[in-house]
Amino acid sequence: MTSAASIRIxxxxxxxxxxxxxxxxxxxxTQPLYLxxxxxxxxxxxxxxxxxxDYRDLQSAAHEEARGERALLIETFARRVARRCLDRIxxxxxxxxEVRKPWAIAPASAGVVFRLSKx
Numbered sequence: 001m002t003s004a005a006s007i008r009i010x011x012x013x014x015x016x017x018x019x020x021x022x023x024x025x026x027x028x029x030t031q032p033l034y035l036x037x038x039x040x041x042x043x044x045x046x047x048x049x050x051x052x053x054d055y056r057d058l059q060s061a062a063h064e065e066a067r068g069e070r071a072l073l074i075e076t077f078a079r080r081v082a083r084r085c086l087d088r089i090x091x092x093x094x095x096x097x098e099v100r101k102p103w104a105i106a107p108a109s110a111g112v113v114f115r116l117s118k119x
Contacts, residue, residue: 005042007040008040009039009053010037010038010039010055011035011037014036015034016032016033016035016062016063016065016066018033018067018071020033020070020071020073022073032103033099033101035097035099035100036097037058037061037085037097038096039058039086039089039095040093040094040095041091042092042093053088053093057085058085064084074101074110074112078098078112079116081099082097082114083116092119093117094115094118095116095117096113098113099112
């Protein structure tokens with residue numbers, strides 16, 4: 001029997017501010033977004049940070065995208081963050097990004113979940 005071990009690295013409740021939204025009033029204005037990012041990767045063979053994905057890389061990817069080009073849709077923002085995170089994984093893996101926009105349907109939040117993988 002062949003088995004493969006994997007681990008999930010995550011960063012939850014990341015707060016970023018980004019220029020995002022389809023409404024005219026949202027143009028040129030940054031808004032808060034909350035992100036949960038999970039990355040599934042093969043179990044590292046060494047007990048060293050270089051052998052795995054540092055969860056701070058997930059945080060950096062979210063902040064880099066938040067400072068980048070405006071997205072009209074949170075779906076687009078989630079996809080961009082997922083791509084940045086997946087690019088940081090050396091081998092096969094998958095990334096799930098949940099983005100919540102707290103003021104989207106006040107008093108509640110709205111959001112999306114986006115998943116991207118590579119083999």
